[in-house]
Amino acid sequence: MAKRDLRTTLNPGDRMEVTVDNVAHGGLFVARTEHGVVFVPDALPGERVAVELSRVAKSFAHAETLEVLEASADRVEHFWPEARVERSANSRAGGAEFGHIRLPVQRGLKTTVLRDAMQRFGGVETDVEVQPAPGDDERGGLAWRTRVRLQVSESGRQGPFAARTHTVVPVTSMPLATEGIQRDALLEERLVGASRVDYAELGDGTVDVIATEGDAPEGPTQTIVEYAGDRAFHLDRAGFWQVHREAPALLTAAVRRAIDTDLVDPKAANFDLYGGVGLFAATLGELLGPTTRVISVEGDEVATDHAAENLAEWVGAQAITAPVASFLAQTRRTATPNELRRLAAGTVVLDPPRSGAGKQVVESLTALGPRQLIYVACDPVALARDTGLLRERGYELTSLESFDLFPHTHHFESVAAFRRA
Incomplete structure (x- = not known):
């Protein structure tokens, strides 16, 4: 039976009352109505809210919350007056979309999103939980953005x-x-x-x-x-650095834990992809020793210049300015048999943008066949989709940790390890 086209019954500007069912990716919540699915912000599962539709597509609609009619016990007054639901949607500050939710419940919702994404898109069942960063509970999830x-x-x-x-x-x-x-x-x-x-x-x-x-x-x-x-x-001064005050130390420690040292070869061709100024390349160097061979690959030339300086103490370190997809494709085309053997013995850390590594990068990377991959992810759905691609190409997830490095928002970070089967 064909699904009904919501555009035949709903229009932007329509107002209705809905009951929220569950959390969705992107800081939104799902309301299932007689017309179809409506995505709602500034809400909580179990709440009944009045909304106004902002966009109607064939199979779903988006709405803005106007009023909370029946509040969840997990709702609190938003800590930021400019972001409270009592303000009109156009005058409601963005960037703290979970600020109306108790902090432990926020992490529970993020955990739900991650587990669901990994199961649906990655084919992996996991019991991982999103963990707080040091000091955030004591500060109520505030004062973390550097x-x-x-x-x-x-x-x-x-x-x-x-x-x-x-x-x-x-x-x-x-x-x-x-x-x-x-x-x-x-x-x-x-x-x-x-x-x-x-x-x-x-x-x-x-x-x-x-x-x-x-x-x-x-x-x-x-x-x-x-x-x-x-x-x-x-x-x-205008370059990228991790936003949360604890993120650099916390993420490098997580990457270190994720690396299986029994599979590590300092003389292999080890990569830090999307390397920035060399944060995770330095982690590899510290773990593997002064003769570590590691190549940091970054598309921004200024960041690459700084990476070269930051990695100077490792004689086998290099910093290359190139798009990661192009670098991997070129490496596949030009590598000698001996270089391919070193690549297959390597450890790769990758920290892609929010959109993830994607099919082209995953195909090129897995064709080189490194022993283990450590994936730092800022988007759970992108991580899950790339997990599915990696599993199709012979890599299995061996560990996963997640950290609430963006309290009061829907964002969080994960560090996943994959090993060649």
């Missing part, structure tokens, strides 16, 4: 976009930011002419402010220093 990006309106007011829009919501506070950023932020200033402003609390406790016109940061490029544990990393 990097905050705010948009700037035409009038110069600063704030995030409202969720699912490009409407700037001016704010007077940033509770998820570190205490240093909260202290030094220029929220009362009008930044007329800027398109966005980035605040960063650096490893030495100073706060950097980068105002941007268009796509280019103002002023000359500068090098800063950040830390993972006791190890220093040089990077561009």
Whole structure:
């Protein structure tokens, strides 16, 4: 029996009352109605809410929550006044979409999303649970962001976009930011002419402010220093660094745990793909010793230059600027039999963007046949889909850890290990 097309009965702007059934990926919740599935934000399973439809597709609709009619016992008052459901959707600050949910319940919902994704897309049943980062429970999940990006309106007011829009919501506070950023932020200033402003609390406790016109940061490029544990990393002041104050140390420790040292060969061709400034390449080097052969591959030239500096103590380390897919394809085409043997003995760490590694990268990587892969993932569905691709090509999941490095949002990080069967 063909499913009914929701567009024949529903239209954007329609209002209805729905009962929320479950959590979905992306910070949304599922309501099953007589018309079909409606995805709802700012809700909780079991709640009855009044919503207004914002988009109607053939098999599902999206809505904005207008009012909570029957609240869950797990609902709390949102910690950020600018993000509360009592505000209209267009004036509701984005970036803290789980802030109305008790912190342990947030992690339970993320655990549900991860387990469901791994089963549906990866074909793997797992009992993994999303774990808190050190100090977050004591802080109520606040004051963890060492990097905050705010948009700037035409009038110069600063704030995030409202969720699912490009409407700037001016704010007077940033509770998820570190205490240093909260202290030094220029929220009362009008930044007329800027398109966005980035605040960063650096490893030495100073706060950097980068105002941007268009796509280019103002002023000359500068090098800063950040830390993972006791190890220093040089990077561009506008470059990527892990956002949560505990993330660099926590993730490198998780990568170290995920590596099976019995399968490690320091003289093999070991890779750090999507390597940034060499955070995980350094982890490999520390684990495997001073003669470690490791190649960090990163598409950003400035980050690669810093990676070369950060990896200088390992005589066998290299930093290459290239798209990962192109690098792997070229390696497959040009590797000699001896190089292929070293590649097959290697350990690979990959930390792809939110979209995941994808089919092309997985095919090229598994064709080289490294002994083990350590996958750092910031999206559970992308990880699950790549898990399915890896399993089809002879790799099995051997360990999985997940960490709530983005409290009060739907995001979290996972570290998965795969071994060639």
